[in-house]
Amino acid sequence: MIRRIVDWIDERAHVRDLYREQMVEYKVPKNLTFPYVFGVLALTTFAIQIISGIILIMYYKPIIAHAFDSANYTIMKEVSFGWLFRHIHAAGANFFLAIVYLHMFTGIYYNAYKKPRELVWIIGWVIYFVLLITALTGYLLPWGQLSYWGTVVTTEIPASLADAPFLKGIFSAIGETISLWMKGGYKLEDLALGRFFGLHVLLLPLILLALVGIHLFLVRAAGISNPEGYEIDKKAEPEKVVPFHPYMTLKEGAYTMWYLALFFFFVFFYMHHFLPADNFEPADPLKTPPHIAPEWYLLGFYEVFRSIPSKFWGFIAFNLILLLLLLLPFLDFSPIKSARRRPLFFIMFLVFLFSSMVLTVLGTMAPTPTNAQLGMLFTALVFLFFLSLPVISFLEWGWYKARGGRS
Amino acid sequence: MEASRRDFINVAIGGLGVVGAVGVLYPIVKTLAPSAASTTEAKAEIDITKIPELGMRVTSWKGKPLFVLRLPKDLQEDKYNVKKDSVNSAGKLNYELLKGQEAFALVGVCTHLGCIPLWKPEGSEDVKAPYLHCPCHGGLYTPWGDNIGGPPPRPLFVPPQKREGDKLIVGEPGFVEQLV
Numbered sequence: 413m414i415r416r417i418v419d420w421i422d423e424r425a426h427v428r429d430l431y432r433e434q435m436v437e438y439k440v441p442k443n444l445t446f447p448y449v450f451g452v453l454a455l456t457t458f459a460i461q462i463i464s465g466i467i468l469i470m471y472y473k474p475i476i477a478h479a480f481d482s483a484n485y486t487i488m489k490e491v492s493f494g495w496l497f498r499h500i501h502a503a504g505a506n507f508f509l510a511i512v513y514l515h516m517f518t519g520i521y522y523n524a525y526k527k528p529r530e531l532v533w534i535i536g537w538v539i540y541f542v543l544l545i546t547a548l549t550g551y552l553l554p555w556g557q558l559s560y561w562g563t564v565v566t567t568e569i570p571a572s573l574a575d576a577p578f579l580k581g582i583f584s585a586i587g588e589t590i591s592l593w594m595k596g597g598y599k600l601e602d603l604a605l606g607r608f609f610g611l612h613v614l615l616l617p618l619i620l621l622a623l624v625g626i627h628l629f630l631v632r633a634a635g636i637s638n639p640e641g642y643e644i645d646k647k648a649e650p651e652k653v654v655p656f657h658p659y660m661t662l663k664e665g666a667y668t669m670w671y672l673a674l675f676f677f678f679v680f681f682y683m684h685h686f687l688p689a690d691n692f693e694p695a696d697p698l699k700t701p702p703h704i705a706p707e708w709y710l711l712g713f714y715e716v717f718r719s720i721p722s723k724f725w726g727f728i729a730f731n732l733i734l735l736l737l738l739l740l741p742f743l744d745f746s747p748i749k750s751a752r753r754r755p756l757f758f759i760m761f762l763v764f765l766f767s768s769m770v771l772t773v774l775g776t777m778a779p780t781p782t783n784a785q786l787g788m789l790f791t792a793l794v795f796l797f798f799l800s801l802p803v804i805s806f807l808e809w810g811w812y813k814a815r816g817g818r819s
Numbered sequence: 820m821e822a823s824r825r826d827f828i829n830v831a832i833g834g835l836g837v838v839g840a841v842g843v844l845y846p847i848v849k850t851l852a853p854s855a856a857s858t859t860e861a862k863a864e865i866d867i868t869k870i871p872e873l874g875m876r877v878t879s880w881k882g883k884p885l886f887v888l889r890l891p892k893d894l895q896e897d898k899y900n901v902k903k904d905s906v907n908s909a910g911k912l913n914y915e916l917l918k919g920q921e922a923f924a925l926v927g928v929c930t931h932l933g934c935i936p937l938w939k940p941e942g943s944e945d946v947k948a949p950y951l952h953c954p955c956h957g958g959l960y961t962p963w964g965d966n967i968g969g970p971p972p973r974p975l976f977v978p979p980q981k982r983e984g985d986k987l988i989v990g991e992p993g994f995v996e997q998l999v
Contacts, residue, residue, distance in 0.1 A: 496846055
């Protein structure tokens with residue numbers, strides 16, 4: 413019976429051809445390492461976020477008078493298992509960013525942004541950027557103290573442009589305008605909550621879905637990168653590749669199960685970090701909570717921003733880091749791929765990785781002068797990584813040519 | 820055809836998959852279940868000592884208006900010109916289920932088009948005894964909800980109810996079982 417149904421569909425949609433072409437005849441390199449699994453884990457987390465988000469949206473009310481109670485009473489107490497889906501959504505947001513960071517570091521390590529994969533990297537960067545905005549807009553919705561004040565501080569960031577050493581009038585006007593347009597007024601009120609809600613539950617997820625689709629299409633179009641850094645000719649070297657299904661699907665499926673086990677361990681036993689106690693206090697525009705810091709996934713940028721004495725240059729610096737990440741394929745124009753075969757790049761990669769982590773840790777600490785100096789040092793090291801790439805590429809081009817064009 | 824190891828592992832993984840799918844779907848479906856708050860509306864408790872004789876207390880049960888009436892013992896249905904062929908889902912007149920009870924509850928929704936009837940304890944020109952009058956199209960009911968006149972096709976709905984001391988408990992079967 414099932415066979416007949418599939419036959420009927422197959423005659424019209426050619427699903428079996430599609431399955432054969434895209435699952436079995438699509439070949440992946442044999443030597444992919446563990447970090448290549450993060451893409452699938454990110455996709456899994458995205459699915460979890462969409463499902464849990466749809467359930468939450470049924471009961472959440474994006475009106476200041478009701479927002480806090482709808483999140484903390486209706487969802488947490490009235491709806492059966494509402495607490496579970498809120499926990500899943502809050503933990504999922506953190507896991508999503510964590511996985512995306514690991515995915516990005518993997519891509520940088522294996523130079524997966526180089527020709528012919530520049531577009532994969534660029535679209536991936538846009539996904540990351542949209543994800544940050546999604547996290548930021550979702551953070552306001554529960555309308556707790558941290559939600560409110562975190563958003564107040566964030567919407568004030570463009571105002572730091574007023575600190576410019578030149579063209580002060582123009583920059584302060586730009587900064588104030590951006591800030592006003594984010595909030596829809598001078599204060600965070602129903603207008604802001606409404607637009608953040610609309611962005612968070614509809615527009616941004618739709619954009620993300622589209623971008624993820626394009627990202628996956630581009631990965632397939634350009635071919636998956638290789639830890640060794642050589643491009644595999646799938647026709648000429650059949651011994652180096654295996655069918656995507658069952659080899660890749662089963663292995664990544666197994667890793668996904670481990671990941672879900674870890675994820676649900678956090679959901680059930682370790683939620684106090686993802687839902688901090690301060691946010692179970694309704695927003696009070698007249699009282700700032702004592703401990704206010706951005707979420708961990710923004711702490712690196714936050715530290716760059718606050719350790720630089722001039723607000724203006726701090727603002728420029730953290731935006732420049734984002735921009736340089738986008739330009740990575742063009743900064744690193746060396747023909748040689750993968751940190752495995754590039755000792756100089758590997759050293760700089762470690763510097764970059766370590767500096768990012770240190771900046772994140774510094775972001776949690778008190779803003780003492782010493783910490784500010786450390787912050788500036790590691791900010792400088794992050795920029796050193798980006799600036800070293802053209803130099804390393806130049807050297808590697810020389811060696812490449814000296815070897816007669818063999819990578 | 821003997822089962823191979825491959826068959827075993829397929830069945831084992833399939834079984835695990837089913838367990839996982841049930842584990843995922845159960846909480847998702849359960850979020851759509853009636854809330855704990857709404858289930859409290861499935862039962863109403865009324866202290867009948869607070870209702871005067873020939874008085875009516877209007878409360879709600881399962882979101883519908885509930886008429887709780889307390890009648891004098893000497894009030895009988897033969898005072899009314901009841902339509903004997905108009906019966907409830909038990910095939911009886913409401914009076915047969917409710918007679919002898921000093922207090923009982925009816926769902927106050929007219930069976931014609933769903934308006935809420937009015938309680939006329941002092942009677943009127945036409946009906947010389949306490950009765951219920953639906954203002955929309957003039958449906959007339961006895962205090963037990965049986966039809967006297969007007970368009971209503973059936974007696975008023977009698978919810979399941981029982982007595983516990985001074986309390987009338989609506990929503991649990993007692994002297995009235997579950998009707999449809």
